[in-house]
Amino acid sequence: MRHGVARFVTGFLALPVGLYLFYVVWPFLQAAGYSLTDWGGYSDRQQFVGLENYVRLFTDELIRKAFWHNVFFLVTVPLFTIALALFLAFLLNVGGREDKAGIRGVFGSGLYKVIFFFPQVLSLVVIAVMWQQIYRADGQGLINGVLMKIGLVDQDDPITFMYDPEPFLGVPAVLWWLLVIAVWSGAGFYMVLFSAAMQSIPKDIYEAAILDGAGRFHTFFRITLPLLRDTVSVAWVYLGFIALDMFALVYIMTPSQGGPNHASEIFASVINFNAFQKGQFGYACAIAVALAIFTILLAALQLRITRRERIEY
């Protein structure tokens, strides 16, 4: 019986695993191979150059810039997205008034859930194109238009959003504006994730806490957050991946795909430039491999740090 099951499972898995190996794992290995060559991308000529591409990577100023911009997103995207998603999820699930029916969300929370989740069903490209209109840098942009009408922004000096490299808290403004979009589009999904996790927390814990006189602040930080630790930790890892990508937004929205003047350059835009504009696929693959290693290490570290005794209920 037991080995019959094994054969049954193998039979089912052979095809998908085969496809996966061929279309996903094999290209990865190929890319790693190309990273040791000087392949240009348009021909079948390539020379083995060893680790030269990797050595060059460490002296590349643009990579250094891109690295810090990715670090910025790595810190801010998970932080703000999780904070906003937790806040919304708390309000929608346990933030309302308590009455005879027990703990509940704020009035109309069912509707809000749909609204907050909505960005998730849009493709990132659609989101970027939509925000181009919101961020449009003249009187016809949504934000500029409204602010000009009420006199908060000078007609002759509109907010330039994607074209503004001036540092705010030491980080180019364009990155902050991109962050707004990333958080806006990501918060809805994690709100639903946290909502589901919150609903699995037994209500009697909350009721006991309220009986003991805990306010909203304390129920959130003493009960909800600790019990959501696992979910938040996974969300953090996923958002870390998103923060290391950010390619679609940068590519579609910023001038010169990483501008103005490299102010929004990220790993992916540097890879894109080296591979597809400069025709140095070997070097671009080396950057991609380095990024992959960096991502995996980061995820492992993250899961390691947050590992601790679980609470069962």
Add this chain to the structure above:
Amino acid sequence: MSVNPDLNRRTLLRRAAAAGLLVTPAAGLLSACAGSTPSPSDDNTGAKSNDNPFGVQENSAVKVVIFNGGLGDAWAKEDQAVFSAKHGSVTVNMSSTQKIKTEEQPKMATTPSDLIMNSGADLMDLSTLVNEGAIEPLDDLLAAPAWDSEGTVADSLLPGTVSDGTFQGKFFVVYVAFTVWGNWYNGALFSKEGWEPPKSFEEFFALAPKIKAKGIAPYVYDAVHGYYPRWALMASIWKSAGKQAVVDIDNLKENAWRAEGVLPALEQWEKVVKDKLVLPGRLDHTQSQQAWLDGKAAFIQVGTWLKNEMAATIPPGFEMKLSDYWTVSAADKAPKDVFAGAGEGFVVPSKAPNKAAAKEFLRAVLSKAGSAKFAELTKSLASTKGSGDNVDDPALATANELMKNAGQDLVSVKLWDFYADLDKESQNLSQELMAGRLTAAQFVDKMQAAADKVAKDSSITKQTRNA
């Protein structure tokens, strides 16, 4: 409370996260780099004759990819008709797209299309294509007899077309459009107000306050694509510092950016920005062109594809007129040279299965019949001589007139075709200068530093131009 030893929430989440690793951003980027082993193409050709100089095989098929940008793709269908009239048995599979590189680059090393119009923002880097041996030299096309006129194909082309398409001594890129760049204005508005289109920056700065007084911004440009303002900057540099200065810049000569005349040209643009003569905001090409059509700005700097690109929204009574870039000072070395050149280039991939038919198709594109249709449909000149002779269009007429009064040389810059790094850097710095974040002197310093860096970088193949 129960504890399931096999699978609990903790391990489930951990496993989910581990699975997530396999869909990381890096994963997508990694697989983007992957390719496959190409197979050599066997190029079958049939019998060659004067009427069929490349030996196109009957009953073969040729795949043509058209860039569907500012010029549209209707003209290409006319060329297909010209081609098919002579080679009825050859199947032409024509498609049009704006994503040339996205769609064609992955196929270049294996089974590319036969003929690709490599144009637009998403084009394949030309110097890479040449260096990688990915495209075919087309010198035999130049030497072939012209489709429907006397002499060879080379004889039938406008000056500059062959040299613009030549890399490392060989002719690789067949530019089919002939573009004239300059400052556009609304003739109706100018005659109504009694304004004279300025010839020099001095005249522009004198006229600007009058334009501003009417509530119109004197100037607007595409602030999203750095190559738009860069045309204007390079045209001013050429007029002021002369041809040799730009040739030196393209050849990465030491201190080329510090040559006499370069800085004064850029200082004029610095003044345009500092005096707030530019329409506020950051608009892209169509937005800025629409703002100009809506009468929000007096001048816009762009090429002759403008009329076709904006055809749907030109207001009635609007007279599109083209004037030359403004001269910089009395000391200008080449004040009369016009920024014009062949654009919209076709390339034939080295691994294309039907190169003979691709070249023959190009011969049809460059024919008198084909190029006349091109000019008629796009309101732009073709790179074949005489294409616009029978087209009655005021915008095209001003471009024609500009060409007639032009100096001995055409402004042409190779820098951005030669080096992707300098292409990007010059676009970025042009945007910074026009945004008022760089002075002309800083622009020169940064460009010089970027040029020196490329000159020293041994991983970059160097190119030179003589003329």
